Amino acid sequence: MESLKRPVILILGAGAVGLSLAGKLESVATVYAACRPVHAGAIRERGVVMDGVWGNGTVEGIGCVAGSEEAPPAVDFFIITAKGTDTRAICEEYAALIRGRPVASLQNGIGNEEVIARYTGTVIGGTVTTNFSVLGPGHVRVLSESAPMRLGIWSGGGGDALNRLIGIIQSAGIPVEANNDIRSEKWGKALLNIAVNPICALLRSPVRVAADAGIRETVAGLIRETFAVAGAEGIRLPWATADDYLDYLFSVQVPDFAEVYPSMYYDLRQGRRTEIDLLNGYIACLGERHGIETPHNRCIAGLVRYAEAHPETR
Numbered sequence: 634m635e636s637l638k639r640p641v642i643l644i645l646g647a648g649a650v651g652l653s654l655a656g657k658l659e660s661v662a663t664v665y666a667a668c669r670p671v672h673a674g675a676i677r678e679r680g681v682v683m684d685g686v687w688g689n690g691t692v693e694g695i696g697c698v699a700g701s702e703e704a705p706p707a708v709d710f711f712i713i714t715a716k717g718t719d720t721r722a723i724c725e726e727y728a729a730l731i732r733g734r735p736v737a738s739l740q741n742g743i744g745n746e747e748v749i750a751r752y753t754g755t756v757i758g759g760t761v762t763t764n765f766s767v768l769g770p771g772h773v774r775v776l777s778e779s780a781p782m783r784l785g786i787w788s789g790g791g792g793d794a795l796n797r798l799i800g801i802i803q804s805a806g807i808p809v810e811a812n813n814d815i816r817s818e819k820w821g822k823a824l825l826n827i828a829v830n831p832i833c834a835l836l837r838s839p840v841r842v843a844a845d846a847g848i849r850e851t852v853a854g855l856i857r858e859t860f861a862v863a864g865a866e867g868i869r870l871p872w873a874t875a876d877d878y879l880d881y882l883f884s885v886q887v888p889d890f891a892e893v894y895p896s897m898y899y900d901l902r903q904g905r906r907t908e909i910d911l912l913n914g915y916i917a918c919l920g921e922r923h924g925i926e927t928p929h930n931r932c933i934a935g936l937v938r939y940a941e942a943h944p945e946t947r
């Protein structure tokens with residue numbers, strides 16, 4: 634019977650987020666992960682090892698894919714968890730497979746869905762406000778879940794696909810909800826990343842540093858500029874004012890993530906390109922277009938770009 638068939642999911646760019654998701658979804662779906670050989674080797678040998686709030690243990694049965702020629706023929710859902718710096722490249726690599734199929738993005742930053750929409754009709758935008766990290770080959774840790782995963786239709790008429798994907802994720806035990814203004818939700822999630830990711834990456838500190846008395850004003854500046862730019866772009870953020878969001882940031886999100894390091898921290902430490910140009914750099918660029926001053930975001934983006942280019946600083 635069709636309804637009893639396990640859905641087939643291919644996760645594109647599986648690292649901290651993607652391997653954690655693969656490990657969790659394996660109980661309810663046939664899961665493949667397009668990942669680097671270092672992870673694939675360990676996963677083929679003994680499965681994905683998971684620690685943390687999504688469970689502890691080893692999950693076997695996840696297929697590893699080294700390129701589009703190794704992908705399974707009938708994929709129901711693609712979920713992109715590559716960094717935003719790799720969205721275009723991974724869409725190109727899997728272009729023939731994703732065409733006409735529902736593709737979801739759980740990436741941070743602004744602009745990924747627009748790229749994906751050039752490759753397929755149904756794009757599902759998503760946010761995940763949970764901390765993931767890679768502890769070693771095929772070994773991930775999940776900490777600090779601050780809000781449910783949220784998914785919504787970005788483009789195309791994929792209402793049935795969205796509901797089905799939400800059902801699958803829910804049945805795997807991941808808190809998830811539908812969101813009918815996913816643009817607003819993506820910008821809302823970006824506020825957290827704009828506020829904490831670059832500061833923690835530059836200062837090599839966990840998220841609690843954002844609430845330090847000497848840092849708070851900088852964080853507030855980043856957020857106020859982002860609200861001004863979002864307003865000029867016609868984006869309705871989930872909070873009415875920058876101060877409303879700053880209250881939520883300092884009373885809920887910073888405490889929830891106080892002891893963990895954001896993804897950009899690991900990017901800088903490991904010499905990878907960061908997502909700064911999908912976050913603070915993006916705000917600075919839009920600010921310029923609208924004639925809005927964004928000195929905090931311009932400054933932070935410049936510092937992160939400098940650190941990316943100068944290994945001795947990181």
Ligand SMILES: NC(=O)C1=CN([C@@H]2O[C@H](COP(=O)(O)OP(=O)(O)OC[C@H]3O[C@@H](n4cnc5c(N)ncnc54)[C@H](OP(=O)(O)O)[C@@H]3O)[C@@H](O)[C@H]2O)C=CC1
Pocket residue numbers: 645646647648649650651667668669714715716717719722723726739740741742761762763764765766767895896905908
């Ligand atoms: N970590 C977190 O706590 C959270 C992260 N996010 C967001 O989720 C996204 C993913 O983050 P995260 O999981 O931390 O990042 P990772 O860097 O851990 O994972 C992405 C993985 O994709 C791999 N990759 C890139 N291109 C390909 C390809 N063509 N084929 C196979 N593998 C590929 C990367 O390899 P390589 O590095 O060698 O290029 C890397 O291993 C980002 O947008 C991030 O901002 C969202 C919420 C929380």
Ligand SMILES: CC(C)(CO)C(=O)C(=O)O
Pocket residue numbers: 741761762763764765825826829830890893894895896897
């Ligand atoms: C929510 C948070 C801060 C979790 O680590 C994140 O999105 C990231 O690390 O990029």
